Amino acid sequence: MFLQAVHHIAIICSDYTRSKTFYTDVLGLQVIREVYREERDSWKLDLALGNQYIIELFSFPEPPPRASRPESCGLRHLAFAVANIEAAAQQLLLKGVETEPIRIDPHTNQRFTFFTDPDGLPLELYETHP
Structure with missing residues (x-):
């Protein structure tokens, strides 16, 4: 490739x-x-x-607005790897950014949550393990 x-x-x-x-x-x-x-x-x-x-x-x-609903065609979200999802979500909350409740991916068993940037772009925290 x-x-x-x-x-x-x-x-x-x-x-x-x-x-x-x-x-x-x-x-x-x-x-x-x-x-x-x-x-x-x-x-x-x-x-x-x-x-x-x-x-x-x-x-x-x-710039014109872009549809950013979770299931719209095109880029769905950007995901950032974190070592500790609770700590990362807490750091965002302390800076005024709310996250969704933490969920578990049923296929990978990894924990994740979503939040948005100032324009509503969906961003994800995805807990990874070494």
């Missing part, structure tokens, strides 16, 4: 400052590069998780 890995995930936000704060201060992603593209009146923020480049956060003037 010619694919090696997922390189990054691109997200368009409605409020750049709010989303930048969410992804950096709340989720703890690190800024790699931030560029203002004057010709597009658009910010582009490259974010990393640990040493892995993971998200491109874009702003555009008045």
Whole structure:
């Protein structure tokens, strides 16, 4: 197979400052590069998780809303691996982000929960074990 890995995930936000704060201060992603593209009146923020480049956060003037219901066709959610789901959910709650009740995947027996970013994009915490 010619694919090696997922390189990054691109997200368009409605409020750049709010989303930048969410992804950096709340989720703890690190800024790699931030560029203002004057010709597009658009910010582009490259974010990393640990040493892995993971998200491109874009702003555009008045982006149209996207249907984000759980069973809509297209991207369903982004999942982040965590070692302790209760601790991760508690850290989000302390920063004002509520999560759904923790559930167990009946096929993998792993625990998970969902929350949303400032634009309602579904995000998941998925507990992994070494």
